[in-house]
Amino acid sequence: MSPEMFVDILRDALWLIIILVAAIVVPSLIVGLIVAVFQAATSINEQTLSFLPRLIVTLLAVMFAGHWITGMIMDFTIELVQRIPSVIG
Template sequence: MESQQVLTIARDGLLTLLIVCGPITLVVLAVGLVVSIFQAATQIHEATLSFVPKLLAAFATLGLAGPWMMSTLVDYIRSVLESIPTVVG
């Protein structure tokens, strides 16, 4: 196993991780920004007011993008497992 192969597998893994985590992260970031603006405008600083909408948005995004995320991960794992014979031998 050469160092280039290890770096390629690691790079593909990190890229897959960023692609899969991207939708949830962006939605939670947007909801957090909206909630923060709302809290600043109304002077309401309740911790649960910022936590619950982000949690609900994360679950909704996971429900909508979950099948795509799962298929992306399965494709990556399948490609890694199929490349084992060429990497090892």
């Protein structure tokens, strides 16, 4: 295996991780920001008020993006298996 091929595989894996994590974390960050602005505007300093909406949005993101995430991981795994002959030879 050449170092360039290893770097390409590592780059693809890291990019996949970034995309999949962003699909789950970004909606939670947006909801957290909205709740924080609401809390700042109303002077409510309750910590649990921001936790529950973020938890619900994160679970919904996992529910709705789960099929897509699984497909992306499966496609990457199939691509890795198909690269085995070029990695060995």
